[in-house]
Amino acid sequence: MNYLLHAATILAGATLATGAWAADGKPLAKDCGPNNDYVIGFSQANFKEPYREHVNHELERLVKNYPKFKIVIADGQASVNTQVSQVENFMTQQVDLLMISPFEAAPLTPVVSQVYKKGVPVIELDRKTTGDAYTAFVGGDNRKIAKEAGEWTAKTLLPDGGEVAILEGLPSSSPAIERMEGFKEGIAGNPKINLVATQPVDWMEDKAVTVFSAMLQAHPDIKVVYTSNDLAAAGAYIAAKQVGKQDQVKIIGTDGLPGPSGGIRSVADGQWAATYTYPTGAAEALELARKILIDCATEVPRNVTVPSQRIDAANAKEMYGKETF
Structure with missing residues (x-):
């Protein structure tokens, strides 16, 4: 599957009626444009779960299609305190966009809200914080x-x-x-x-x-x-x-x-x-980041739902070993 085409298709079809946008009509990112280089900080809930490893590998593989992006992935170690520190460190390092898969929703909401309110775009991947202080959420239903x-x-x-x-x-x-x-x-x-x-x-x-x-x-x-x-x-x-x-x-x-x-x-x-x-949502998240940082988007879909399918006895052997989702 062409992940970038797949991601772009999903984003193109997503409704903007529930989109995140800058109230003054300005770009969602303070500094944006095709000529800059950007650092994306990603606080992953943990590195132990196979699914989380799969997400990380997909992000590292697909980010190569975005030469202006560098992604830094941090291990949240299944700890709220660790993730809070990581987000604070990313802010100190002045990353251009924050991605996060919060280990727990409520305890991580305050620090993520702080980032968002400072004008740094926030993409929540797979898991949400509480409230609405984020730019976009990417995940399955x-x-x-x-x-x-x-x-x-x-x-x-x-x-x-x-x-x-x-x-x-x-x-x-x-x-x-x-x-x-x-x-x-x-x-x-x-x-x-x-x-x-x-x-x-x-x-x-x-x-x-x-x-x-x-x-x-x-x-x-x-x-x-x-x-x-x-x-x-x-x-x-x-x-x-x-x-x-x-x-x-x-x-x-x-x-x-x-x-x-x-x-x-x-x-x-x-x-x-x-x-x-x-699905990991890695392709969709990076495509959102491209729109925000490179295209200087003033609005993006608030929620991007990645599709799922049932694997059972009828299709498991055919699907085995294929990374098509």
């Missing part, structure tokens, strides 16, 4: 993705009903909340489905093993588990296999990462029922 997973469960996996469970991500992050609520909405259409357990695992595989093991002990008839990310899905599979229930429990992941350790392979190998791709 978590609620919609999870709702589709719930509807698929209700209609295809368990049309006759059964017990299901949810392994939630970090409950203080916007994607975890939206994915849990979306899945609940999706399965609500089938009154024969019984949600017997919901518990956060903070996106972590080892915690998912522990939590789902306890769930299976308390509810041995669980037929489907929806997980907020692929690491949690991997943990759920380990827990199910430990008690010989890997064939009974249908696992749904979220991320759909490529490669030998990604979710697509787990579906292709028959370990999981499905995973839903969650």
Whole structure:
């Protein structure tokens, strides 16, 4: 896929009615234009999650298409305090644009708001802070993705009903909340489905093993588990296999990462029922940065939603190893 063309197409189709714009009609960036060089500071929530590594690699690969850009990616280490310090350091270094994937929404809102109010463009990637003190958000529609997973469960996996469970991500992050609520909405259409357990695992595989093991002990008839990310899905599979229930429990992941350790392979190998791709948004974020810094845009789309798709037994083997999202 041509990522830049894909990103430009999405941005071109995004509505500007809800766009971010300069109230005085001036460019969103104080210093902009095609002749300058720009530094983009990106505070990543952490470097441990495979999805986060995938985002970083995509940004580093795609930024090469923008010779005027240099991107500095900092490891938030799954720590609010670390990310606050990183954002403050980026401001001291006078970066031209801030990108951030906040580990937690509310605690990082004040420092991000300060940056935005100082006139530095802010692109939030994958996760939002609270309020509206940012220039643009790029990410998937978590609620919609999870709702589709719930509807698929209700209609295809368990049309006759059964017990299901949810392994939630970090409950203080916007994607975890939206994915849990979306899945609940999706399965609500089938009154024969019984949600017997919901518990956060903070996106972590080892915690998912522990939590789902306890769930299976308390509810041995669980037929489907929806997980907020692929690491949690991997943990759920380990827990199910430990008690010989890997064939009974249908696992749904979220991320759909490529490669030998990604979710697509787990579906292709028959370990999981499905995973839903969650594109990095790297191409779209860099295209927004180009509009803001190089084109001196006075307005950009406020929200850019990157598309997702379900990977299941019908398409997993074909998709395996392809980085097309």
